[in-house]
Amino acid sequence: MEKLVFLLVLLTGSAIQSEDLTGKVFSFLSVSTTHYATLTPDVEGPYSALTLCLRSFPENGIAKTLFSLATPSKDNAFLLYQAEKGGYRVHINNLVHDFLLMPDNQNEWNSVCWTWDSKTGLTQVWVNGRRKRVKIESEPIASPSIILGQEQDSYGGRFDANQCFVGDLSDVHMWNYVLDSCAIQDYMNAFTFTPGNVLNWKALNYNVNGEVLVEPNHSTGCRQKPSKL
């Protein structure tokens, strides 16, 4: 009996291990099929609605894969992909829509939020405070495999080096409901907001593989030089 209790404590202990990554970033250092982070959601699917927010600082301007969520039957179940400058492509249960001509800071952080509601199909993407919308109707999203840094072509695998993310990602949060516009603006402006209940950057369950470093946000700006001495 004592052994069993001990084992249970061990099991639950490892299941709830999480890390506060406030002020930190995942740095993906180079093109590969082996550098990635696996995120474990705090709430299991199916999800009838989702909001995803993250900040990205891609090394070469185009982020490519920002967020890859696959299910056992659909590799592009909830996939956010930047195909070109200002072009954000969403995939929901393998359905695709391109949001073009979005704001896109070069050599700076970009804040991206994406909401989806399976009941209405309303799909919204916000980049740095600018919003675009479309209707994508599909069924709720089943049990997820969530990966940052690589694009899944199967459940948890089959990565393509041409689609990997190189650069920094931070403040990844996901909710199993649609955040209202004010909450999105709070995130965009880096004000206080309610952390994600599915993925929470302040208490993240994750594993890294390959060259993914957990680093402080290096682009915090250099100290201003005094204009005159």
Ligand SMILES: *[C@@H]1O[C@H](CO)[C@@H](O)[C@H](O)[C@H]1NC(C)=O
């Ligand atoms: C990193 O620091 C810069 C400068 O303070 C800030 O603008 C940016 O939002 C920060 N990024 C993240 C993800 O914290």
Ligand SMILES: [Ca+2]
């Ligand atoms: Ca895929």
